[in-house]
Amino acid sequence: QVQLQQWGAGLLQPSETLSLTCAVFHESFNTYYWSWIRQPPGEGLEWIGKIGRGASANYKPSLESRVTISVDTSKNQFSLKLNSVTAADTAVYYCARGGGITTSSFDYWGQGTLVTVSS
Amino acid sequence: QSALTQPAFVSGSPGQSITISCTGTSSDVGSYQLVSWYQQHPGKAPKVMIFEVNKRPSGVSNRFSGSKSGNTASLTISGLQAEDEADYYCCSYEGGSTFVFGTGTKVTVL
Numbered sequence: 191q192v193q194l195q196q197w198g199a200g201l202l203q204p205s206e207t208l209s210l211t212c213a214v215f216h217e218s219f220n221t222y223y224w225s226w227i228r229q230p231p232g233e234g235l236e237w238i239g240k241i242g243r244g245a246s247a248n249y250k251p252s253l254e255s256r257v258t259i260s261v262d263t264s265k266n267q268f269s270l271k272l273n274s275v276t277a278a279d280t281a282v283y284y285c286a287r288g289g290g291i292t293t294s295s296f297d298y299w300g301q302g303t304l305v306t307v308s309s
Numbered sequence: 310q311s312a313l314t315q316p317a318f319v320s321g322s323p324g325q326s327i328t329i330s331c332t333g334t335s336s337d338v339g340s341y342q343l344v345s346w347y348q349q350h351p352g353k354a355p356k357v358m359i360f361e362v363n364k365r366p367s368g369v370s371n372r373f374s375g376s377k378s379g380n381t382a383s384l385t386i387s388g389l390q391a392e393d394e395a396d397y398y399c400c401s402y403e404g405g406s407t408f409v410f411g412t413g414t415k416v417t418v419l
Binding site for chain 2: 225227234235236237240248249250251252284289291294295296297299300301302
């Protein structure tokens, strides 16, 4: 069974950097893509970006200038950084397995982290 | 790169069948067999119900089925049950190694 456990700061001030990490408990870490997805309160899901083999990352174009997804294969972890946050970045952030071409769907998810941006 | 379009609300009585549409463009839904569907209950993480247009993951009821025609994908729930009441989202690969979700549909079991 694949398990994802995520953590990070839940309250940020405007202009700060959001930082979240997701640990994967499964031997499949090096053979899949791993994504970050967010959901503003009462709204829909938004794909943020993904990282996969060789640490190559891809991002939603409208967020690309502020987002960095990185991976630490020695710890089976991947991370999200989103800089210059505003209230519009307030959301539940999920890490998930998926985002490749052969494994495009998101089949395992973290528990979600509510990140609130407020002064 | 706009969100895929879904109806905001769909409802049905127990035992009935309902269909949720997901309309994209020739750059996403219309070009790839990489549409997936997710069920989300309040306060929970989404759960994949359909992947690659019409494939069901192990453990998902065969009451859920998917299809695609042109730029529109569809999720059909047959034999509607109270536990199917949830939000549903479609998702499509849109090229350039990126993905886009649908606007979401709230399913109500009357």
